[in-house]
Structure formats: structure tokens, C-alpha cells
Amino acid sequence: MxxxxxxxxxxxxxxxxxxxxxxxxxxxxxxxxxxxxxxxxxxxxxxxxxxxxxxxxxxxxxxxxxxxxxxxxxxxxxxxxxxxxxxxxHSPLFPGAAEVLAQLHAVPEYLLGVATGKSQRGLDALIAAHGLDCFVTRQVADHHPSKPHPSMILTALAETGVEPADAVMIGDTSFDIDMGRAAGVRTIAVDWGYHPAAELGADHIISSFDQLAPLLQQIWKT
CATH class of the missing domain: 1.10.150 (DNA polymerase; domain 1)
Known part of the structure; x- marks a missing residue:
């Protein structure tokens, strides 16, 4: 199975x-x-x-x-x-971002996606610039109400057929975490972004990308 x-x-x-x-x-x-x-x-x-x-x-x-x-x-x-x-x-990746995306992409049961306030054009350009062809669902501002409305996450769940209990939203602002909470998924805040992570009320906080894979294994342990 x-x-x-x-x-x-x-x-x-x-x-x-x-x-x-x-x-x-x-x-x-x-x-x-x-x-x-x-x-x-x-x-x-x-x-x-x-x-x-x-x-x-x-x-x-x-x-x-x-x-x-x-x-x-x-x-x-x-x-x-x-x-x-x-x-x-123009928009360099944070240290460890490319490596963790490749690591997670290699796990057969993991599906990676994006939920961003960027435009479709802007996201496509960033993905092309950094060779990030690992995302199976890409939700952008062009097609949704602004965060923290849960539309982006709900659409990503529908596109992938994944239940909320089997999804996480990773972000750096209150808009990301509030969006994840509204969609009923677990939330992970990063502490290197634009809002203080400790004030976001996320389910989890990470301070480096190398903490992400072990955290996900802990969240979804059977």
C-alpha cells in the first residue's frame, strides 16, 4: 500500500x-x-x-x-x-533553499507547491532564473483574493487531492500563517523573513532550512 x-x-x-x-x-x-x-x-x-x-x-x-x-x-x-x-x-534564494527543495522533491510522497502574492509572470521568472521546476501547484495573486484568504491553499489542495491534515504552509508573515490556519493546514514559520516569527502563532518555527525535513517527518510520523 x-x-x-x-x-x-x-x-x-x-x-x-x-x-x-x-x-x-x-x-x-x-x-x-x-x-x-x-x-x-x-x-x-x-x-x-x-x-x-x-x-x-x-x-x-x-x-x-x-x-x-x-x-x-x-x-x-x-x-x-x-x-x-x-x-x-534580482531575488537570490536564501541559504539552503535550493538544497531543501531538491531533498523534498526526491521523496515520492511529497508534493511541493507555491502560494505567493507574486504575479504569475513574476513567479514564472523566478522559477526559471533559479531552475526550480519542482512545484506541482503554483498559486499566485492573479487568480485569488489576497492572503490571508485561504483560496490559494484550498485550490492547491483540490488540485493535488491532498487532505488538509496532510498539508503544511511554510511562510514568514502573518498573512501566510493566517492563510494556512484559515485553510485548516499546519503552519510553519521561518525566522529569517519579514515578520517576527515568534509573533505569528504558527504551529512550528524553523531557523534554518536544514530543520525542515526532520520537522516534516515528525509531523507526519506514523
Missing amino acids: SADLRLILFDVDGTLADSQDAIAAAMRFAFEGQGLAVPARAEILSIVGLSLPLAMDQLAPSHPSEVRAQLVAGYKQAYMDKRLAQGAG
């Missing part, structure tokens, strides 16, 4: 990829392009994981909707231009 399939979902920005410099630079370009004061870096990083319209709602709440729409457009253009110019160096 074959082992049950397990779904391991990853957030991207702040969890797999260290994209904070790219995000801060694109946000600065967007705000300066509208003649607005640039939010503090900590404020910018606090909204990483939200879809761009919601992020701009939080960063520029007093400005008209048309201005916030221009901020979204400016951010997208700046982010894409830098990505095309810098390639894999």
Missing part, C-alpha cells in the same frame, strides 16, 4: 527568496514617480505577501484610488525592469 501524499506549500518572498532589496527599490520608484514620500523600509516590508492593490491601500491610504492604481503600475514596471536586468541576482 502506497504512502499518503503530502503537500508542502511555500511562500516565496521572504521565505524562499530574499527579495527585500528588489521590493524596496521598486516601491521607491513607484512612490517617487507619483511625487509622494517613500514609506519607510520597515513599513514596506510589513506588507510583503499582500497582493499589490491591498499593499498600496495600506501604504497610501489617504490617496485616491487612481493614484494607488498608478503606484501599482509603477511598482510592476520597476520590478520587471530590474528583474530583466539582474536575472537570478
